[in-house]
Amino acid sequence: MHSFEYSAPHSLSDAVSLLAQAEGNARPLAGGTDLIDQMQTGRFRPALVIDIKKLPELNVLEFDGDGLHLGAAVPCYRIYGEPRIVQEYSALADACHIIGGVQIQSRASVGGNLCNSGPAADSTPAMIALSAICVIAGPGETRQVPVEEFCTAPGENVLRRGEILAEILFPPRPANSGSHYRRFIPRNEMDIAVVGVGAFVELEDDGQTIKTARIGLGAVAPTPLLAEDLSASLSGKPATDSTFVSAGEAARQIITPITDMRGTAEYRKQITGVLVQRVLATATARARGEPSEYKPGK
Amino acid sequence: MSNKHVISLELNGDAVEFLCEPRQTLLEVLRDILHLTGTKEGCSNGNCGACTVLFNGRPVVSCLVLAMECEDAKIRTIEGVACDGALDEIQNAFLEGAALQCGICTPGFIVQAQALLDENPNPSEDEIRFYLAGNLCRCTGYDKIVRAVQAAAEQRRAATTAG
Numbered sequence: 001m002h003s004f005e006y007s008a009p010h011s012l013s014d015a016v017s018l019l020a021q022a023e024g025n026a027r028p029l030a031g032g033t034d035l036i037d038q039m040q041t042g043r044f045r046p047a048l049v050i051d052i053k054k055l056p057e058l059n060v061l062e063f064d065g066d067g068l069h070l071g072a073a074v075p076c077y078r079i080y081g082e083p084r085i086v087q088e089y090s091a092l093a094d095a096c097h098i099i100g101g102v103q104i105q106s107r108a109s110v111g112g113n114l115c116n117s118g119p120a121a122d123s124t125p126a127m128i129a130l131s132a133i134c135v136i137a138g139p140g141e142t143r144q145v146p147v148e149e150f151c152t153a154p155g156e157n158v159l160r161r162g163e164i165l166a167e168i169l170f171p172p173r174p175a176n177s178g179s180h181y182r183r184f185i186p187r188n189e190m191d192i193a194v195v196g197v198g199a200f201v202e203l204e205d206d207g208q209t210i211k212t213a214r215i216g217l218g219a220v221a222p223t224p225l226l227a228e229d230l231s232a233s234l235s236g237k238p239a240t241d242s243t244f245v246s247a248g249e250a251a252r253q254i255i256t257p258i259t260d261m262r263g264t265a266e267y268r269k270q271i272t273g274v275l276v277q278r279v280l281a282t283a284t285a286r287a288r289g290e291p292s293e294y295k296p297g298k
Numbered sequence: 299m300s301n302k303h304v305i306s307l308e309l310n311g312d313a314v315e316f317l318c319e320p321r322q323t324l325l326e327v328l329r330d331i332l333h334l335t336g337t338k339e340g341c342s343n344g345n346c347g348a349c350t351v352l353f354n355g356r357p358v359v360s361c362l363v364l365a366m367e368c369e370d371a372k373i374r375t376i377e378g379v380a381c382d383g384a385l386d387e388i389q390n391a392f393l394e395g396a397a398l399q400c401g402i403c404t405p406g407f408i409v410q411a412q413a414l415l416d417e418n419p420n421p422s423e424d425e426i427r428f429y430l431a432g433n434l435c436r437c438t439g440y441d442k443i444v445r446a447v448q449a450a451a452e453q454r455r456a457a458t459t460a461g
Binding site: 001002003004005006008029032033036037039040041049051053077100101102103104106107188189190295 | 301303319320321322323342343344345347350353356357358359361362363364366367410413424427428429431432433
């Protein structure tokens, strides 16, 4: 690895100042599972690495009237280890369970997953489905950006010089709602999504009609996508298999996948339809409080 | 320009201090500075798990940890698994079950299996395979490894009941 300086500031404002002063020649370090590898291969050669994972603001995991405050540096294992997240924000727990192996989950954070801004990031479609908001600290005022607007291109995002993703805010879970994230990979675990789908479903009191739905799609476009029109079109529809199948077909029309070593564009379109259908079905089952047969890694 | 820093941590129960550069990983420091070569370097990009160690009780791949991040941490390596000269149940089970061939992946598997059994003393085969998915073996296939972990778990449970 190239030579660099390391700093572990004690406050978020110190971290922001250090990052701003470095004029683009510094990188924040959280779990390091992307950054250290990117430095080993020479993709990034920052003069300064700023360790932000011990900052209290980036380690919160709290529930209040605004919902779930999740510090950007909270590692995956703490996320799926929190029973209220498993229960109320299931899609997020599902994603964290399958990012890398257990060793990676000890360190990797969803904040880092988002800031790395890969098109196939597992946690991003889950967070899109859950209507999460990025809370960004910087030299100016703290600002908020919806997760679906955070990534702008592969490896690029809305963060300006000196800005740090501090927290991700998840709104409170409505009654009669459930969520799920699932991806397709050729093996059972430890792989990068060929396609990843997150969905949130809120049912009317009858338990049969969709009130609102939100679908996030990964690895099928340059950035993770919110299927906005498709999600809106599900409101008022019956929560049945035929609705889910049609939603899957509609999802195939709005994606722009590429052909690469993980699959052809045509294959990704096919898989997207199947996953959308299955993920909606599981999110709906969870919204009804039915046990879900889904097991991570299967 | 040298930018070496002193890092203090607890390594296998002992207080340890060393000098390192920010660019050095925990894996490099363990092997090249502290000469604890039980932790193996496989892929160096976090895929293979050969360099797994416990960092404050959690399994991590030491190739993706900067040594600078380890100030005041508790690190446990394969050298810290055997207790008072006696092999741990997992080490014994790997030997008895011939759950290795070349052995490069073995320290990582044993440390990872320790983390698993500490967390879940009675894992199913599926749970074992899922928990060990971040450890790759290119010699044996995984069946003997999984069986060794099952045998170790059983032995530990028997010891707990007896004790």
